[in-house]
Amino acid sequence: MTEKQEKILTAALELFAQEGFKSTSTSKVAKKAGVSEGLIFRHFENKDGLLEAIIREGEERAKALFADIVLETDPKEVIRKTLELGKKTGFNRESDNFWKLQYKIKWELEQYGEHKMEPLQRALTDAFSKLGYDQPELEAQLLLINLDGLATRFYLQTNFDIEPLISFIKSKYGL
Amino acid sequence: MTEKQEKILTAALELFAQEGFKSTSTSKVAKKAGVSEGLIFRHFENKDGLLEAIIREGEERAKALFADIVLETDPKEVIRKTLELGKKTGFNRESDNFWKLQYKIKWELEQYGEHKMEPLQRALTDAFSKLGYDQPELEAQLLLINLDGLATRFYLQTNFDIEPLISFIKSKYGL
Amino acid sequence: MTEKQEKILTAALELFAQEGFKSTSTSKVAKKAGVSEGLIFRHFENKDGLLEAIIREGEERAKALFADIVLETDPKEVIRKTLELGKKTGFNRESDNFWKLQYKIKWELEQYGEHKMEPLQRALTDAFSKLGYDQPELEAQLLLINLDGLATRFYLQTNFDIEPLISFIKSKYGL
Amino acid sequence: MTEKQEKILTAALELFAQEGFKSTSTSKVAKKAGVSEGLIFRHFENKDGLLEAIIREGEERAKALFADIVLETDPKEVIRKTLELGKKTGFNRESDNFWKLQYKIKWELEQYGEHKMEPLQRALTDAFSKLGYDQPELEAQLLLINLDGLATRFYLQTNFDIEPLISFIKSKYGL
DNA sequence: TATGAATGAGACTTCATTCAT
């Protein structure tokens, strides 16, 4: 990965996240990256390829992020860490774009990246099970759905204060 | 609203919902509506105007939908009806497109239609308050966030079975 | 076929014939036709569609041209008319481009429009047969091959004087 | 001529012959030759230079091919060898591309390489003269035109069986 | 000699919008 490739990826990430994939022209990406437009195509084949590269990186990062949780043995910690995923990632401008795009893009691609979440879902199911919850699988699903909802709000509702809600949810799980 | 206007709106709705606003050309809308392209502009001024018309209708329908809940006095009923909003709307192909678009469009417009939900949020806060919940406002928020998360899954994850989760959430509220 | 469509077709014909299909940009065609570039695509879908339209017209014209020969009953006349095909068509600038393109394009498309010639070939075979030639089919083929060779020379070799050769060939057939 | 230069030339030849000069990108040539794109420009200056090199080689080969005929003294042999030029060259895949390109390229370059054929034409004129033909010059021209026509068919019409026609022409010359 | 990243011009194409009919 050359330096210019990185620049293209970074620029694309930011623009796709802010304006959407379709609304971002490759020329805008090139300009922002300080690079000729043709270079995008030399490195990523086409605009979709650029998006794919970003998504692939998203999956890498997600995997890395989940690793810590999946390896956790204390069930309460699993839940707590899941709820604090956002804190580890989405609370600074740089990575904001990254995760925002992952959410946004789902709607443009019309597909939910289910497989990405599976390991996390299993870990949560296991955790709830250990804690004696009645329907651990549904509990796990519900928690992840909550996170989806929170993300939707966080990224779209300006001034949305996420902290109180996270705390509130934690308290529901006795954390 | 003439018959052709309706046709345009219906076609646009379906296409915007399925392929996205940016990805849908006015010519595709015209073709699907069985109408000349120029007519779209005569009636809706421009492409954005077409979208606005759809969103405005979305707000009308939302208001109508919420009315029943807002006027409800039994707090348990308020919560139950909120959780069953989907059943009233999104479970048939025609209206699917409608509500799917409302969700999808948020991400293209980069703004959460907060005001639309306010009456519902107030009704829920009131309901939780009456039921003696500790933090009625947070409870209300959380419930709506849950619905956002459910919608995300429902519209994006093929084969997502929403019923068990709704029931599960209901049971948490003793419904 | 609107007036502008005709203009596009005429401009494309001339440019394709002179500079080749690949070497002619749609923008050049548009400029020469005095038309916006987009219009080409509205009417002909894409650049290939433009070429197809021209080729289709070529086949029409060829058919019309051959009709006279195919209907001829006097075998000597069939041969004479075939040899004078060029005189009827290719000796003025306007139609020159047209037939030149038909020849040129074969090499860009990598396919010989065999079917177009079949009726002519049958008529010639029949003629040679009536005239008692030993191998009428081969005679017919050879004559058409001669015409191909003549066209190649005529369109590519500046100052090529075709008349003496046509007369010479005629004399070989006792015409 | 280094080994890589040869590779480039061979790759270019094949691609130009198959897809045409304009339609073949230098990058495709480089890839096929297993060579970096820049190298093409170091050795041949530019894309046109590459074509020129191929054409120059075409003229060399043509000269070599014609030498045998031009030096022949028996007039019947001159004609026979001319008619069998193809047999010596174009009937195997490797050299096919070579001669096909020579024909194809004429149409992209819009010029008939007349000079290349002159020695052959003189030799034929002389032969027909010796054999007592009335118009030896026209006979020579006609024979070469026949070859052009045959080439057109041979390279463009799949399944074209050239042998019977060659024999047929030979028989016309009493060969 | 050889590479391949990088460029810039220009290719084909799409599309929202206008306008004469």
Added chain:
DNA sequence: CATGAATGAAGTCTCATTCAT
């Protein structure tokens, strides 16, 4: 009200060529 031909700007992508290494 309704059409659809026409436009012009912008979009994605290709490609010959250059240049630092």
